[in-house]
Amino acid sequence: MNIAIIGYGKMGKLLESISLQRGHNVVSIIDTDNTNDFHSVRFKSADVALEFTTPQTAVDNIRKAWEAEVKVVCGTTGWTSELPKLITELGNNGKSLFWASNFSLGVNLFWELNRQIAELLNRFPQYNVSIEEIHHIHKKDAPSGTAVTLAETICSATDAKNGWTLLPDKQKDKIEIAAIRQGNVFGIHTTKYESKEDIITFTHEAKSREGFALGAVLAAEFVCDKKGYFTMNDLLKIS
Numbered sequence: 666m667n668i669a670i671i672g673y674g675k676m677g678k679l680l681e682s683i684s685l686q687r688g689h690n691v692v693s694i695i696d697t698d699n700t701n702d703f704h705s706v707r708f709k710s711a712d713v714a715l716e717f718t719t720p721q722t723a724v725d726n727i728r729k730a731w732e733a734e735v736k737v738v739c740g741t742t743g744w745t746s747e748l749p750k751l752i753t754e755l756g757n758n759g760k761s762l763f764w765a766s767n768f769s770l771g772v773n774l775f776w777e778l779n780r781q782i783a784e785l786l787n788r789f790p791q792y793n794v795s796i797e798e799i800h801h802i803h804k805k806d807a808p809s810g811t812a813v814t815l816a817e818t819i820c821s822a823t824d825a826k827n828g829w830t831l832l833p834d835k836q837k838d839k840i841e842i843a844a845i846r847q848g849n850v851f852g853i854h855t856t857k858y859e860s861k862e863d864i865i866t867f868t869h870e871a872k873s874r875e876g877f878a879l880g881a882v883l884a885a886e887f888v889c890d891k892k893g894y895f896t897m898n899d900l901l902k903i904s
């Protein structure tokens with residue numbers, strides 16, 4: 666498969682090496698200094714582009730890749746308010762988008778486990794759920810896309826909460842998310858279910874960025890012969 670990489674930062678470099686390890690050709694790499702390459706023959710020869718840039722640039726990059734008739738796997742977080750519009754644009758026009766706020770298998774299992782736990786604890790309203798996420802100091806968005814998906818997943822299985830809010834803002838009917846930025850942390854997400862008597866906690870901790878990059882390349886392999894909008898649920902068939 667021919668792969669293009671949009672965004673040659675921490676993730677982009679890892680995506681290049683895992684793509685090559687899995688026997689793919691990396692035909693084009695675009696960063697801020699060569700954005701005209703979207704019009705190049707090499708970029709247009711890609712089956713799939715892996716987009717890992719910034720919340721401000723992701724939507725534009727996805728549209729540019731579509732114009733070049735290249736399918737897109739996007740992992741950039743912090744822009745999801747635009748996602749419904751893009752899914753509508755996809756229509757039946759032969760375009761493809763695979764988006765995930767987190768491509769790691771473990772995180773996707775963690776989301777599903779939390780959905781099941783929230784469903785069980787919905788019968789015990791004395792437990793209040795909250796989320797804490799910790800990431801490296803360079804992360805640009807807060808809360809993390811992973812924490813937002815986690816909150817939405819829990820909300821889908823519980824009556825007591827109908828959304829999330831970022832601390833210090835507090836609202837009784839919203840899941841409170843604490844976003845902490847420290848050191849080089851790859852990503853730690855904890856859900857806490859607290860009653861007056863006790864606390865139940867669940868934590869997922871990423872040991873490196875490799876799990877994200879591998880998941881994104883697997884998503885590219887999945888989407889390369891498909892049209893439409895896909896997520897990790899389609900790839901992993903967890904729920």
Ligand SMILES: NC(=O)c1ccc[n+]([C@@H]2O[C@H](COP(=O)([O-])OP(=O)(O)OC[C@H]3O[C@@H](n4cnc5c(N)ncnc54)[C@H](O)[C@@H]3O)[C@@H](O)[C@H]2O)c1
Pocket residue numbers: 671672673674675676677695696697700717718719720722726739740741742743765766767768769877
């Ligand atoms: N979904 C996941 O599993 C997952 C995992 C890790 C990171 N991420 C997300 O991926 C994104 C990138 O993360 P990172 O750690 O690689 O960041 P990074 O800052 O190391 O790299 C981003 C790169 O994008 C480039 N860039 C900026 N604007 C661009 C443009 N218009 N066109 C092309 N390139 C452009 C920057 O110059 C930089 O090289 C972030 O939004 C992060 O939250 C998602």
